Structures are given as C-alpha cells and as structure tokens.
Amino acid sequence: xxxxxxxxxxxxxxxxxxRTAARLGMxxxxxxxxxxxxxxxxxxxxYRTLHPYVFEAAGRELSKPLGxxxxxxxxxxxxxxxxxxxxxxxxxxxxLLGWLAATMGLGLVFLGVKAIEWYTEYAHHRVPGxxxxxxxxxxxxxxxxxxxxxxxxxxxxxxxxxxxxxxVLVRLAYQGRLGPERFIPVEVTGLYWHFVDIVWIFLFPLxxxx
Amino acid sequence: xxxSAIEPRTDYLNAGYSVRSWLLTQDHKRIALLYLxxxxxxxxxxxxxxxxxxxxxxxxxxxxxxxxxxxKLFTMHGVIMVFFFLIPSIPAVLGNxxxxxxxxxxxxxxxxxxxxxxxxxxxxxxxxxxxxxHGGVDTGWTFYTPYTSTYSxxxxxxxxxxxxxxxxxxxxxxxxFLVTIHTMRAPGLTWFRLPLFVWTMYATSxxxxxxxxxxxxxxxxxxxxxxxxxxxxxxxxxxxxxxFQHLFWFYSHPAVYIMVxxxxxxxxxxxxCFARKRxxxxxxxxxASLGIAVLGFLVWGHHMFVSGQSVYAGMxxxxxxxxxxxxxxxxxxxxxxxxxxxxxxxxxxxLYALGFVGLFTIGGLTGLFLATTAVDVHxxxxxxVVAHFHYIMVGGAVMAYLGGIHYWxxxxxxxxxxxxWARLSALMIFVGFNLTFFPQFILGYLGMPxxxxxxxxxxxxxNVLSSAGASILGVGYLxxxxxxxxxxxxxxxxxxxxxxxxxxxWQTTSPPPTENFPxxxxxxxxxxxxxxxxDQTITxxxxxxxxxx
Ligand SMILES: [Cu+2]
Numbered sequence: 001x002x003x004x005x006x007x008x009x010x011x012x013x014x015x016x017x018x019r020t021a022a023r024l025g026m027x028x029x030x031x032x033x034x035x036x037x038x039x040x041x042x043x044x045x046x047y048r049t050l051h052p053y054v055f056e057a058a059g060r061e062l063s064k065p066l067g068x069x070x071x072x073x074x075x076x077x078x079x080x081x082x083x084x085x086x087x088x089x090x091x092x093x094x095x096l097l098g099w100l101a102a103t104m105g106l107g108l109v110f111l112g113v114k115a116i117e118w119y120t121e122y123a124h125h126r127v128p129g130x131x132x133x134x135x136x137x138x139x140x141x142x143x144x145x146x147x148x149x150x151x152x153x154x155x156x157x158x159x160x161x162x163x164x165x166x167x168v169l170v171r172l173a174y175q176g177r178l179g180p181e182r183f184i185p186v187e188v189t190g191l192y193w194h195f196v197d198i199v200w201i202f203l204f205p206l207x208x209x210x
Numbered sequence: 211x212x213x214s215a216i217e218p219r220t221d222y223l224n225a226g227y228s229v230r231s232w233l234l235t236q237d238h239k240r241i242a243l244l245y246l247x248x249x250x251x252x253x254x255x256x257x258x259x260x261x262x263x264x265x266x267x268x269x270x271x272x273x274x275x276x277x278x279x280x281x282k283l284f285t286m287h288g289v290i291m292v293f294f295f296l297i298p299s300i301p302a303v304l305g306n307x308x309x310x311x312x313x314x315x316x317x318x319x320x321x322x323x324x325x326x327x328x329x330x331x332x333x334x335x336x337x338x339x340x341x342x343x344h345g346g347v348d349t350g351w352t353f354y355t356p357y358t359s360t361y362s363x364x365x366x367x368x369x370x371x372x373x374x375x376x377x378x379x380x381x382x383x384x385x386x387f388l389v390t391i392h393t394m395r396a397p398g399l400t401w402f403r404l405p406l407f408v409w410t411m412y413a414t415s416x417x418x419x420x421x422x423x424x425x426x427x428x429x430x431x432x433x434x435x436x437x438x439x440x441x442x443x444x445x446x447x448x449x450x451x452x453x454f455q456h457l458f459w460f461y462s463h464p465a466v467y468i469m470v471x472x473x474x475x476x477x478x479x480x481x482x483c484f485a486r487k488r489x490x491x492x493x494x495x496x497x498a499s500l501g502i503a504v505l506g507f508l509v510w511g512h513h514m515f516v517s518g519q520s521v522y523a524g525m526x527x528x529x530x531x532x533x534x535x536x537x538x539x540x541x542x543x544x545x546x547x548x549x550x551x552x553x554x555x556x557x558x559x560x561l562y563a564l565g566f567v568g569l570f571t572i573g574g575l576t577g578l579f580l581a582t583t584a585v586d587v588h589x590x591x592x593x594x595v596v597a598h599f600h601y602i603m604v605g606g607a608v609m610a611y612l613g614g615i616h617y618w619x620x621x622x623x624x625x626x627x628x629x630x631w632a633r634l635s636a637l638m639i640f641v642g643f644n645l646t647f648f649p650q651f652i653l654g655y656l657g658m659p660x661x662x663x664x665x666x667x668x669x670x671x672x673n674v675l676s677s678a679g680a681s682i683l684g685v686g687y688l689x690x691x692x693x694x695x696x697x698x699x700x701x702x703x704x705x706x707x708x709x710x711x712x713x714x715x716w717q718t719t720s721p722p723p724t725e726n727f728p729x730x731x732x733x734x735x736x737x738x739x740x741x742x743x744x745d746q747t748i749t750x751x752x753x754x755x756x757x758x759x
Binding site: 008011012013017020021025028029031032033035036037038039040042043046047050051054128129130137139140142143146147149150152 | 244315316317318319320381388389390392393394419420421422423425427428430431434438439440441442445446447448449450453457460656725730751
C-alpha cells in the first residue's frame with residue numbers, strides 16, 4: 001500500500017516496532033515450518049529404523065556426487081543471500097540486484113540438478129505410483145522412494161516459493177522501492193532462504209549418506 | 211484515518227457501508243465479524259447433521275437414513291464442528307476483535323494476513339462443503355488409514371484438502387496474535403499486566419503454530435498415498451498405518467487445547483467481572499495456560515491404548531495425561547476461589563461461566579477415567595468417550611464462546627442483548643446439553659460403541675433421552691440467533707462499559723472507532739482491579755467524555 005519507501009503502516013507506533021514485528025513474524029513462521037518438515041522427516045526416520053537394510057541399500061541408488069554438488073550450490077546461495085541483505089541495508093541497489101540475481105541463479109541450478117536426479121530415478125523405474133518396479137530389494141524400497149520424493153518435492157516447492165518471492169524483490173529493487181529505509185523484505189526473505197537451505201542440510205545426509 | 215479521530219460518532223461499523231468496505235477490510239474488528247458470520251453458518255450445517263443422526267438414533271433400527279448416509283452425517287458433523295467451528299470460534303471471532311483492544315493497539319500486526327486468513331478459511335470451507343454436496347465422506351473426522359488412504363469410496367480428497375487449507379487460516383491467525391502480543395502492547399502493559407484472555411490467546415497460538423503443521427504434513431502424506439499411489443502408510447510396502455494415528459493425534463490432542471484454552475481465557479474474564487473481585491492467583495492461571503500448552507503435546511498416545519501401541523508407551527502416556535489435568539484443575543480452583551466472597555451477579559455471561567466450570571469439571575474428570583489404561587480398555591470407542599469430549603468441547607468451549615459473545619456483544623455492536631431471553635436460552639442450553647450427553651456416559655459404560663447406526667433395544671431409552679435433550683439444545687442455540695439479530699435494531703444502547711469492567715476494551719467507545727483508541731492508553735496497574743474504582747486505576751487519556759448513562 002505504501003507509496004514511499006520505508007513508509008510506516010498506520011497501526012504501528014514507530015518504524016522500530018514495525019521492523020521487530022516483521023522479523024518476529026518470519027521467525028515464528030519458520031517455527032511452523034520446522035514442525036512441518038519435522039513431521040515428514042520423523043516419518044522417514046521411523047521407517048528407516050523399521051527397515052534399516054532396505055533403506056540403506058535404496059539410499060545408495062541416489063547419486064552422491066549430484067547431491068554433494070547441490071549441497072555446495074545451496075550453501076553458496078545462502079552466502080549470496082546474506083550479501084543481498086548487506087547490500088539492502090547499505091542501500092546499494094546495484095549490488096542488491098546482483099546478489100539477488102546470483103541467489104536466484106544458484107537456486108535454479110539446484111532445481112535443475114534435482115530435476116536431472118528425478119529424471120534418472122524415473123528412467124530407473126523408481127517413481128512410486130508412476131512406474132515403480134520392485135527389484136531384489138523387495139516392495140519396501142518403494143517406501144523409501146515414496147519418502148524420498150515426498151521430502152525432496154516439498155523442499156523443492158519451498159525453493160520455488162522462495163525464488164518467486166525473490167523475483168518480487170528484484171522488481172521492487174529495480175523500481176527503487178528497497179533501500180536503507182526499507183530493507184525488511186530482503187531480510188525476512190533471507191531468513192526464509194536460510195531455513196530452506198538448512199532443511200536440505202538435514203535431508204542430504206539422511207537420504208544420501210546414511 | 212485522521213477523520214475518525216476528529217468525528218466522535220464514527221465507529222468501525224458505520225465507517226463504510228459498501229460490500230467492498232467489508233470484503234476488503236483490514237480492520238480486525240470487521241474481520242472478526244466476517245468470521246462470526248462464516249463460523250455461525252458452519253455451526254448450523256454441523257448442527258443439522260447432528261439433528262439428523264440424533265433423530266435416526268431414536269430407534270434401534272436404521273430407519274431414517276441408510277447406513278452409508280449415517281456414516282457421512284457423523285463425519286460431516288465432526289469435520290465441520292472441529293475444524294470449521296470450534297478451532298476458529300473463540301480465537302478468530304473474539305480474539306480477533308478483542309486482542310488489539312485489550313492490549314491497547316490499533317490493529318493486529320499484519321492486517322492483510324488477517325484478511326487473508328479469512329479467505330483461506332472460506333476456501334477450505336468451500337472444498338469441504340463441495341465434498342458434502344457431492345455425496346459426502348464417511349471416514350470419520352479422524353481420517354484413519356488405511357480406510358481413508360485406500361478403501362473409502364467417498365470424497366476424501368476434497369474434504370482432506372479443505373481441512374489442509376483451513377489449517378493455514380489458523381496458522382496465519384496464530385502468527386498474527388503472537389507477533390501482536392510480543393510487539394504491540396501499550397505503554398506500561400507489561401507481560402504480567404496482560405488480561406488472562408490475552409495469555410490464553412498466546413498459549414493457544416503457540417499450540418496452533420506447533421501442532422497444525424503436523425496435521426498438514428500428515429494430510430499431505432495421505433493425499434500422496436490416495437492421489438498418487440505413494441503408499442506411505444501401506445502395510446504391503448512396510449508402511450505403518452499406526453504412524454498415521456501418531457501424527458494425527460500429535461495435532462489433534464493439542465487441538466483440544468486450541469479449543470479449550472481460549473474458553474478458559476473467556477471464563478477468567480467473566481468470573482472476575484461478575485464476582486467483582488480480583489482474580490485469584492493470576493500468575494498461577496498464566497503458568498497453567500503455558501503448562502497446558504506444553505504438556506498437551508506429550509499425551510497424544512492416550513488415544514491409542516488399544517491400538518497395539520507398546521504397554522510401556524501406554525503407561526507413560528497415561529501418567530502424562532494425568533499430569534496435564536493438574537493445570538486445568540488449578541484453573542478450576544482459581545475460578546472457584548475468585549467466586550468466594552465475591553459479589554456475584556447472575557447476568558447471562560456469568561450463567562454461561564458457571565455452567566462452564568461445572569461441565570468442564572465433569573468433562574475433565576471423565577478424561578481421567580479414559581487416561582487410566584485399564585478403564586480405557588472397557589470404554590474405548592464407546593459413547594463414554596463421545597460424552598467426555600462433548601462435555602469439554604460443547605459444555606466447555608461452546609458455553610464459553612456463547613458467554614463471551616454475550617459479554618462483549620455491547621462492545622461489538624454498541625447494543626445490549628435482551629437479558630430475559632438470553633437467560634432463558636442459557637438455561638435451555640445447560641439443561642438440553644446435560645440431557646443430551648449425560649445418558650451417553652451411561653450408554654458407553656454399558657457398552658454401546660460410538661459411530662454405530664443400529665443398537666440393541668435395551669439402549670433405546672437412553673438414546674431417546676439423548677435425542678430429546680438434543681432438541682432442547684437445538685432450540686437453545688437458535689434463540690440467540692434470533693435475539694442477537696433483533697437486538698441490532700431494537701435493543702437499548704449499551705454505553706461504553708455496561709458491566710463496569712476493567713480492561714482496555716471497555717475504556718474506548720462502543721462500538722469502538724476504526725483505530726480503536728483516539729489516543730493510545732497508558733496502563734499503570736494490574737488487570738482485574740475490581741476492589742478499587744476501576745475507572746481510576748486504568749488511566750486512559752481520551753478526547754471524548756465517557757458516554758451516556
Ligand atoms: Cu487426547
């Protein structure tokens with residue numbers, strides 16, 4: 001609604017209160033996200049405990065090099081995101097646009113690599129409900145891949161949402177509507193992006209390495 | 211914004227009359243009224259289902275509806291009442307309206323999110339109603355796998371999607387409440403000067419934020435199984451249908467506290483106001499609310515004593531379930547102690563409050579029967595359980611909701627409700643409720659299972675009593691609909707503070723202006739200072755004079 005950058009919404013007493021509210025709002029939202037992914041990860045861990053051998057064998061079918069590459073890509077994108085926040089605070093528009101673009105680029109690389117992995121699994125008849133064909137690991141391998149696709153697709157969905165939000169930020173920055181007065185949108189998007197990164201930091205060892 | 215501060219006759223209701231000014235409003239008070247309309251519709255849809263199956267249960271045979279329809283009716287009743295009425299009821303209506311007023315703020319922290327939450331609620335409701343109109347769903351509100359994921363041939367997906375969506379509506383509301391309470395309290399309003407209603411909103415919001423996402427994820431997994439054939443809870447693949455029950459109850463037990471904590475907050479306000487006394491043990495009530503929020507997450511296994519859960523897990527869950535009764539008991543004792551020596555007035559809100567304390571106590575104590583593993587084996591999945599949770603949810607949460615609506619009606623609308631009719635309906639609801647559900651304790655103890663369409667003839671007497679009670683209860687619920695609507699035009703004006711209550715919401719005009727307070731108040735005392743003159747203890751710098759009367 002606000003036309004000028006950094007405008008104070010009518011119901012806040014001052015800009016400090018407004019910023020605290022926005023930051024706290026994102027932290028509390030992330031608390032909800034922890035429980036959301038927590039439920040899914042707990043499900044996976046329980047099944048892994050129930051079927052340790054099949055899950056371990058099925059996990060070895062995933063590509064460790066691609067998974068490692070993606071981990072590096074995502075951690076780097078967290079760095080560029082942090083640099084975007086710094087640029088937003090200092091009001092450097094060119095740098096802000098540059099680092100946001102870099103973060104989005106790395107995010108897209110991650111999704112591209114993920115798509116290659118998914119396609120490989122499709123080609124190996126490993127997609128439950130679509131073309132899963134049991135082999136010597138038996139039917140329980142399908143349970144592993146059901147968990148794998150549920151977890152990675154949820155994570156990818158969160159990345160896509162993050163990229164869309166960053167697209168909006170790029171537009172705002174381009175129009176000069178972000179700056180040293182109005183950096184909170186970049187800051188809370190940064191928090192969200194780091195969270196999505198951290199989720200992967202848990203998913204990668206759980207799915208690929210254990 | 212400036213306009214309304216200068217013009218004293220402008221309030222949030224006459225600030226605009228267009229449909230747009232309601233449907234695109236960002237005013238928490240208007241959004242509260244949007245919620246009031248939406249959940250009232252849901253209440254009557256859910257209630258209609260109950261009327262139908264209670265009619266059917268008057269005879270031992272299946273003679274009014276077919277068994278498939280019967281299953282769909284009780285499912286629809288449960289889904290709508292739990293997810294679309296009880297969970298949003300007090301937070302989304304009274305909480306939305308009162309929270310900023312009680313803490314001396316101009317609005318919630320995120321007004322647009324607040325409006326969005328209402329549309330999300332409507333979207334979730336639309337999917338669920340669509341499912342009902344197109345043939346319904348027969349899984350029970352608990353959606354147990356593998357029946358839900360594999361075998362049911364009804365509209366599971368759209369109902370589950372509706373419940374999934376409406377979860378985000380509660381999450382948005384809770385997020386807004388938590389941030390608002392943390393960051394937007396008026397000057398001088400320290401944490402331990404907060405009204406107890408605000409504290410329960412805080413505790414409830416925590417439970418919503420931590421519990422609801424787990425329901426979301428489990429619905430997501432069921433949808434993957436049912437829609438895409440992912441087989442997450444499929445035993446043929448090594449999946450565990452019981453895991454569904456664990457995840458479901460991890461949310462759905464705390465959901466009981468999402469329903470009853472706000473009710474406790476309302477009751478704390480009502481009891482102190484109508485006993486004209488400072489609440490007894492304020493800090494204990496606050497700590498009890500937080501204790502319930504934490505302990506409530508550790509007891510879900512008491513729904514699974516007979517499901518094949520390990521005996522040791524059952525023992526631990528049993529002990530923890532006994533423990534969670536302690537903070538609830540603390541509250542009951544505190545309310546009782548507040549009444550002691552008070553100058554008790556028996557206006558309608560107080561009738562509901564006293565009814566709540568009695569019925570909640572019965573509901574809570576029978577909960578201890580169910581938390582006892584040996585007794586639970588006998589009464590598990592019988593009408594005893596049905597009676598128990600209706601004493602908590604209807605005798606507790608709905609009574610408190612109605613008490614709260616009566617209490618704050620003068621603030622919300624600027625008009626009183628008709629006292630005589632309101633007392634009559636409170637009495638009818640109390641009598642009707644007990645007649646409906648007390649026989650169900652006996653039915654359950656005698657062994658009548660819940661969710662059964664037909665039953666042996668010796669159970670008919672108690673079932674007829676229950677159905678008779680339900681009809682009284684139904685009339686009791688219809689009466690307020692009529693007299694509240696009537697009061698909007700014909701009741702006398704209430705004035706700013708008809709109850710002589712403490713609390714910032716009573717210090718502004720009725721109905722409040724759009725920005726709530728012309729000048730943000732400064733708080734200098736504890737809440738519930740009824741012993742000294744309340745008008746002096748809470749200092750509000752206002753431009754206008756206190757209203758007429
Ligand atoms: Cu429970």
